[in-house]
Amino acid sequence: MQIVMIGTGYVGLVSGACFADFGHHVTCVDKDESKIAGLHEGRMPIWEPGLEAIVSHNVKRGRLEFTTELKPAIDTADAIFIAVGTPARHGDGHADLSYVYAAAEEIARALTRPAVIVTKSTVPVGTGDEIARILRANNAPDGTSVASNPEFLREGAAIRDFKIPDRIVVGAEDDRAREVLHEVYRPLFLNKAPILFTGRRTAELIKYAANAFLATKISFINEVADLCEAVGADVQEVARGIGLDNRIGPKFLHAGPGYGGSCFPKDTLALLQTAEAADVPMRIVGSVVAVNDERKVRMAERVREALGGSLQGKKVAVLGLTFKPNTDDMRDAPSLALIAGLQQQGARVAAFDPVGIDHARSLLPGVEFADDSYSVVDGADALVLVTEWDEFRALDLKEVARRMRGNALIDLRNVYEPEEATRVGLTYRGVGRASAA
């Protein structure tokens, strides 16, 4: 199969590289010249475990190419995937579809023979209909079809998720689109990946429903965590106790500082917009968003309380900036709201992250960036663990305590046991479980 992938971000580059690894010929197109120039030199525009090896292997085999020019690549394509960004539109939370529609127009103008246009970007219900309209309006060849193929990969485990998915969802309105996508994904049937064919609108909605459900689990356990703190219970044991029930499952039941990242915040908001437009209230999702927004803001209050009620003149060390471990993605990371709250209340903030610092620098003015997880705590009054990178899981707490000026450890991921911290003279505050002084 000849595949064109438009957009070489977290989704486009991983999908393109994995399709090439299956044996398809893939051309990845991006408007960002620096990304394409870097890829030509073997430099990855994103940090994703295992990506560089799979890209370089397939480039060497001649199955994976990069370009800024859509036109030459498109002539022989069987399937053209759109994997451009759909960020939240400022102000109203609606998905910004301008990149998707621009890509559709460019495809329509460049196509000389029919192909299947596949939306991999997360797009609201009805976007496929609008893409079909744009194609017709720009005289795309007859027989061109539009399908939806939402992506469920997780950053940090993207290659594994793409190659061994829980399911593949294809929303299509015609046999040609179904046949082409069946062929594109055929190599995955060896891994027994279930493929679900649905209508296009249904596929579009599946992606939002999935993300909203996962966000709901997170907000739910975070509220349970607050209750645990108030009544003297332990949220980790509650999560285990409910997660062992197969109907509930253990995943996405980790209490923490609230969800962030490039998907859940914007996708829950966009789903609410769709619901409002359809005049169907989605009160649960609305509450999930509100609970999460409040929670992110409240995290700075936790630090203030742990420091006796004032952050003025205090130094706070932050470990972990990216929205989760094993990615460099800073979009909507909980660390951003936390650090802004700390700074507003007069704290000096020092931070360390194993890979996120380059992206974080421009987003976090006034923060001192440290070179490692120990120097960041030098002279700090409090240490806040925000992102649970592996290298933060086994810190020498004695050394941490020795370097600090104060002794507050605020562990927003429950990585440490309270007793371990108290043993070295730190006061511990986790999430949803007893604090220890």
Ligand code: NAD
């Ligand atoms: P991203 O911002 O990392 O990448 C988008 C890329 O598209 C950029 O490199 C940009 O330069 C390029 N682009 C934009 N318009 C273009 C055009 N007309 N022609 C060529 N290139 C163009 O975005 P991402 O994180 O990969 O997300 C892409 C989509 O996938 C979004 O809709 C997102 O919601 C969805 N998604 C993301 C994830 C994730 O974990 N990041 C997971 C599942 C789904």
